[in-house]
Amino acid sequence: MTALTVLGSTGSIGRNTLAVVDSLNSRFRVAALAAGSNVRLLAEQAEKHRPSLVSTGDASSAREFLRLYSGPELRVVWGEEGAAEAARLEETDIVVSAISGLGGLAATIAAVRSGKRIALANKESMVAAGRLLRDLAARSGAEIVPVDSEHSGVFQCLAGVRREEVRKITLTASGGPFFMTPARELEDKTPEEALAHPRWSMGPKVTVDSATMMNKGLELIEARWLFDARPEELDILVHPQSIVHSLVELRDGSVLAQLSPTDMRFPIQYALTHPRRETPPLPVLDLAGVRRLEFFPPDPEKFPLLDLARRALGEPSSFSIALNAANELAVAAFLDRRVRFTDIAGIVAAVLDAHRGREADDLQDILRLDRDARRATAQWIPRR
Ligand SMILES: NC(=O)c1ccc[n+]([C@@H]2O[C@H](COP(=O)([O-])OP(=O)(O)OC[C@H]3O[C@@H](n4cnc5c(N)ncnc54)[C@H](OP(=O)(O)O)[C@@H]3O)[C@@H](O)[C@H]2O)c1
Known part of the structure; x- marks a missing residue:
């Protein structure tokens, strides 16, 4: 059985990961869980999945966790070092890195140093420390498999393709809730409107990033390090249906694409089972039902953060x-x-x-x- 550490288990990706573990019928078990302050949910998760180690955001949430938890004995640690300990855990084979923000970087580095497979959702780690993580992985033999749907798509398209034959890598963007909104109306948009994402259900920070399209800017930088891509090889297309997650154009003009329904459990599952495929308990893609797949160039004037991310890329x-x-x-x-x-x-x-x-x-x-x-x-x- 493959043992997992789930960093950020109480978040959107973490909860979906545990749902995937449930659906994969005992092929995976949870060795460690790490989260921040949602100790009530963490206690429920630990009672159900019986990890040997749990890490909380700080000492007071660790005490609160122990007050709520009524499962078998386990070790409780906390803080950045606690999450790193969960990532390094000897019995763990795969670390799902899904703490949001740079709070997840130290634990991601610990996982990479220990040579494990990292199912990487925490894009901020790759953005801030892409070169470091790539170099450490080359030394330790760690395998970084992306969880972000677009990067998972590229990763899947690149299987069996010679890297030097790739001409362009295109990440798709849903366009977020304001894709059709005139630029002059953006100023008055409220948090509630920005959080109403038309396709994906995600944590608040990444949902706002999707509304500003900064999410795609961060993903460009993430792709640069994950796929050793030059800035000019990377492109973005707005694809409101969010069915095609990415496209890889080859030297001979062929374009490979990865398609799947809009549900993070698909890329999460693939990051765990790669290179094998398993049948998830999810609806299959019904292209006749979707009918239209549209693609548009992004509007840099309406979404200036895209150009700022491009600037940082170089x-x-x-x-x-x-x-x-x-x-x-x-x-x-x-x-x-x-x-x-x-x-x-x-x-x-x-x-x-x-x-x-x-x-x-x-x-x-x-x-x-x-x-x-x-x-x-x-x-x-x-x-x-
Ligand atoms: N959601 C998506 O569909 C999606 C898609 C692609 C990539 N991502 C990336 O995946 C990461 C997670 O996203 P999310 O949407 O799952 O975020 P989220 O719902 O906000 O969850 C964040 C998780 O990180 C934990 N956390 C935050 N700060 C922490 C700290 N200092 N120490 C320990 N744990 C901490 C939170 O714990 P508590 O809640 O217990 O405080 C929670 O478990 C982000 O980097 C995001 O960009 C997300």
Whole structure:
């Protein structure tokens, strides 16, 4: 039986991962769970899946977890080091990296160093530390399998393809809730409207990123490191049906595409079972029912964060760290109603304009650059 550590088990990806584990009929078992503060759900998950180790966000949530938990004996740890311990766990074969934000980076690095398979959802880790994670994986033999649906699609298309024969990698974007909204109306969009995603049900931060299309910008950077792609090889197409997740164009003009229904359990399952395929308890794709598959070029004027991500893609890695940090704070401020929807891009642009780029060395350096970028961003965000 393959043993899993699920980092971010109480989140959207984490819960879907445990649903996939349930559906795969005892082929997988849960060795460790890590989450932040939702200890009630974490306790329920631990009682059901019986891991040997659980990590919580901090010491007080660990105490609260122990008060609520009534399953068999297990070890409880907490904080960044606790999540890293869950990732390194000897008995674990696959680490699902689904903590949101850079809070997941230390544990992702620990998993990569220990040479395990990483089912990677935490895109911020790849954005901020892509070069480091790639180099560490090359040394440890760790296999990074993407969970993001678009990157899972590329990963599947690239199986059996010679890398030097690839001409272009295209990630598709749903376009988010504002794809049809005129640019002049974006300014007044509320958090509730931004969170009403037409296709995907996800955590709040990634849903707002989808509305601004920054999600696709971050995914471009993620793809650069996952597939060793040059910036000019990467492209984006808006595809409102979200059925085609990615396209890989080959030297001879053939284009390979990966299609599946809009449900994260498909790419999560593939990241666990790869290279094997299993039958999920999910509806199969009914193309005759879908009928139309449309593709549009993205509108860079309406979604300026795409160009800002492209800019970071061509610069030293501290630009990607600053882009990610500035965006995270700006999105949080938007959700908190301290800035408008259209201010998110303005804040990120101001931070990048003032940024002096350099390559990041290691985890500590990445975290230092991230803190610096957050300080630089704070001056653009009104306090309450
Ligand atoms: N959702 C999707 O469909 C999707 C698709 C592609 C990629 N992703 C990426 O996958 C990651 C997770 O996304 P999500 O939508 O699942 O997010 P989410 O629903 O917000 O869940 C985040 C998870 O991370 C945990 N967490 C946050 N900070 C933590 C910390 N410092 N220490 C330990 N645990 C912490 C949360 O725990 P508590 O809730 O217990 O505090 C929760 O379990 C993100 O990087 C996102 O970009 C998501």
